Amino acid sequence: MGKLVVIIGGNIGDRLMYMRKASQLLENRIGKVKATSSIYETAAWGGNSEGDYLNQVLLIESEDSASVILEKIWEIEALCDRKRDTKWGNRTMDIDILYFGNEVIDTPNLQIPHPQIANRKFVLEPLSEIMPDFIHPVLKKTQTELLAKCKDQSWVKKYKSPE
């Protein structure tokens, strides 16, 4: 059983609906969701996005290998109306693997831990909420320590659902 940590998010369409749909599909196809962060509203990171994102981190127990998980994630993104898109462009749903236990994987289409974790507040804020003491298997720092050292100035705030 591997502890999979993913971040889900999107910035176009009915953002909350896509977050719920993605969580449900992750649970049905990949494994039981053990913990979820709050949903955060976050400034678009990178040059090509227009609207603000919703983001959430999920901890999932899975029996699949990392490569099987990646294929399932691509299917789930497609079911959430994800179109072929530009790097860092607008999207209805993006699912990124952040950690898979203490595994370190470095292949062209899969890098675990995700190489940008330490640079992104929209990732470290929800990670610190649900697993503050988890030690990054390469950087050897906790999520709280990484957040404290992160230089990203973009805003990240808890999202209050309109309903």
Ligand SMILES: Nc1nc2c(c(=O)[nH]1)N=C(CO)CN2
């Ligand atoms: N705040 C935020 N910005 C992004 C995000 C995201 O999930 N959140 N995803 C992107 C696609 O790689 C590009 N920029």
